[in-house]
Amino acid sequence: MPDTWRLPSVNDHSPTDEFGQQCLRTLTHFVPASLAAFYRIDEHLQACDFQLLGMQPPMHAAYLDHYRHLDPLQPVVCIDSALPVVPLSEGMRRQEASRNREYQGFLQRHSVVDVVEIIVRADSRPVAGISLLRDTALGPFRAHELADLLPLHGLLQLAAARVETTQAVALQRLTPRERQIALLLREGASNKVLARELELGLPTIKTHLLNLFRKVGVGSRTELVARLFL
Known part of the structure; x- marks a missing residue:
């Protein structure tokens, strides 16, 4: 898998940056993905400060400029589902078919056939998310792979709480x-x-x-x- 490519909005040595890279490495090791992204969830429940794995800048730029609002796996949707691991099918079930068709057109242009979203919380507050994307070569995520992500999600939440504590101590x-x-x-x-x-x-x-x-x-x-x- 290609090396991590990241947007230049996060300091290379910040705790969040290191946490994001570790999340991407761990999840894609146990559940292979063609592309992946780690992002922070801000106080408005918006994804920001992306770190990308395998995804080329033009694809991500197109997503931000034209398709983000159509994404059925936006943080607010995933949080509303109350699921720790949210498959694309669940997100699409929660929005209009016309929006889903337009978003699927974007995915198909980049040979993406399936997506799963993992939401990470610290002290019950959503702080980060991870997108795993599969292309036609890997095919859709299987039920056992989604199940494998659940214990990994628990470990990520423990790690996220530690990162949040480190930053709180620095402020204090x-x-x-x-x-x-x-x-x-x-x-x-x-x-x-x-x-x-x-x-x-x-x-x-x-x-x-x-x-x-x-x-x-x-x-x-x-x-x-x-x-x-x-």
């Missing part, structure tokens, strides 16, 4: 002012915005940022946000 180590800065950085605040919001001079802001980067063990704003929040 920060002072109230550092947490305030980190939260503003998550919203994309510039140094000027930080200075205005905190009523501090730019040199002081730069000193705070250097100290914060050093404490968390990162070298940039992007890495800081990834380490603490992704």
Whole structure:
């Protein structure tokens, strides 16, 4: 299987990134897939921060631009099903036939014949999902393969809880002012915005940022946000 290709929105050394790569390696080892994707589920129950295995960027870009809204295995649908492992047939049962036909046309253009979605929770909150896709060479997922994913799902949930705990501990180590800065950085605040919001001079802001980067063990704003929040 091809090496992991990932979108450049997640820091290569963040706990979530490492967790995602491990999820993809583990699941595709025990249940073969032609293509796979790991993603984070945000507070709006949207998939984001994708890591892809075997899937080429044009296919994923087409999905995001034109077919995501038709996907019968979107996180909100899978969560509503209350199933830990959701096959494509279950997702399609929950939406209109016309939407299913359009989405299946997209899958067929890429020789995909079946998909299964795994939703991972931490403290009962959905935090991540994994898509496994099969092409015509591998054929549809079999009943015993779906059953094999259930114990793996349990292990992934235990691992996800540990990742969430690691990030919570990192946040707790920060002072109230550092947490305030980190939260503003998550919203994309510039140094000027930080200075205005905190009523501090730019040199002081730069000193705070250097100290914060050093404490968390990162070298940039992007890495800081990834380490603490992704």
